[in-house]
Amino acid sequence: MTLTNRKFLLAARPVGMPKRSDWAYVEEPVGEPKEGELLVKLLYISLDPAMRMWINDARSYMPPVGIGELMRALGLGVVSASRNPRFAVGDHVSGLLGMQEYALSDGRGIAKIDLKAALPKYLSVFGMPGMTAYFGLLETGQPKPGEMVVVSAAAGAVGTIVGQIAKIKGCHVVGIAGGPEKCDYIVRDLGFNAAIDYKSEDVKQSLRKHCPEGIDVYFDNVGGAILDAALTQIRRGARIVICGAISQYCNTGPIVGPSNYLSLLSNRATMKGMLVLDYADRNAQASAEMAGWMAAGKLKSREDIVEGLATFPETLLKLFNSENAGKLMLKVA
């Protein structure tokens, strides 16, 4: 029996929000693994803000996805055939498997999952967003007990974990999120000290109210006006973690830089970029610590799972419209 693979190729460079016509959804027969290869049947595929950057024709930490190429995506699946001694049929694996149903791979960049929690957790708290939050906050942000930590996109996959880890570390935590449902969630369910609804509040004024002595650590996932508002409220010696800039990824013009960056000077503050790739060798240790916090009820995660690979072009937009509730992913049929 010949299996059929379905996959999304990048058909055109999107301008602003990616449209369905920017993608090509194609079918092809699944190949047989050659010596050293394995075949993975995808189960869940992660949808991430970084995807919007990967399809820009711009130099970054990875080369852009080329026109006509398989869309890059993190995913998780089960090995359905293997001629690679590191992997056996039935193993659960994760990696950059692409936006498709079946991935044929030589095994590079693919890791076995030692399954101890529900599968989707390996794309959220135990996956890239969880590791980003853990290392971005603790290594780059360097929060100390009693400090004021502010995080944007606070109800998102990274922001929820950042805020909860900051609470575990004894910080005072304020989250910035869009809409009352998200704000309620981070305060009532996750224990943030306060939430600022950027859709209905003046972020600068609300930061002044909730952080009367200023911000020690600002973890930025959004860029734009919210980063600029946070810059006006930082304290001396503050650390700003640059993790993402989702407000800017679908711009049709250039990215808007932080007009208030000279606040770094008057406050002797630091703005530092981080990439989770750099911490691959410490993921197991971080996962173990986070699993302990989850077991103790101190760390929660929420996944927003949408059925069907074919929905990718529309589902992706939930990220940029701030419509996802938790870590967004596709369940492959």
Next chain:
Amino acid sequence: MTLTNRKFLLAARPVGMPKRSDWAYVEEPVGEPKEGELLVKLLYISLDPAMRMWINDARSYMPPVGIGELMRALGLGVVSASRNPRFAVGDHVSGLLGMQEYALSDGRGIAKIDLKAALPKYLSVFGMPGMTAYFGLLETGQPKPGEMVVVSAAAGAVGTIVGQIAKIKGCHVVGIAGGPEKCDYIVRDLGFNAAIDYKSEDVKQSLRKHCPEGIDVYFDNVGGAILDAALTQIRRGARIVICGAISQYCNTGPIVGPSNYLSLLSNRATMKGMLVLDYADRNAQASAEMAGWMAAGKLKSREDIVEGLATFPETLLKLFNSENAGKLMLKVA
């Protein structure tokens, strides 16, 4: 005999470039020092880019100069009368003495100068610009031997010292300056490896040419388009020292933020602000080291000395028109 003091007060908040009508030049009798006070006759007054920030109505590391108040300025003078036991008539002193001929002071923030070099050097290499360069480069920039260091406003009071110290520390140094005279000066006289004339070259392309493997330390005095160009050429782990933003100080609109700041993320780079005030207790040590380098012929400084306090409004503009050759200061008649 009653002495007459002449001084500049801030008369109006400037919009863009400060005009003469933004200042009031007034005369008044010089007061007698009361118990604990001293009277300083100003000899040299420093003109600094930061002055433009001090007269904006905006929160910064110091409160803004108020309308009708004496213009803030660093200066250097000789004690002409003293009822303060720390100071004797004839002592040379420096501090925030104001834009005036005579300063009556309680001695706070005023330091005695142990005169070992020509007086103007205490406002340049042994003064605020020299200390800014020394601590900004070595503490904030953390250059290592063999690294690529780029500095903007490279022929200015801070930039010349930054580049020379970087050379002393074994770095490869590229300076960005305006016009052939300044570019020749930093390469031929000061030993920079290369100069980029931002008035006639495409800075981004020239940086790519002179820094083929990218920039490790970028010391920014200018902000704006040059900061943005440098951000496109940084290497992984780069450090960007935010020392000033002279291209932005006379804007009539908001400061332009660095559009390419997400390069911090893809390069895991750091942008950090520094203020020389924080290193006051280590100035003596830095001055001693710099004096050694000067004696060895490894460190040079140049001063641009303009005669007459009354020229202040026009002389100040040389900074923003990039017309000064070396550390700009007034010689008080």
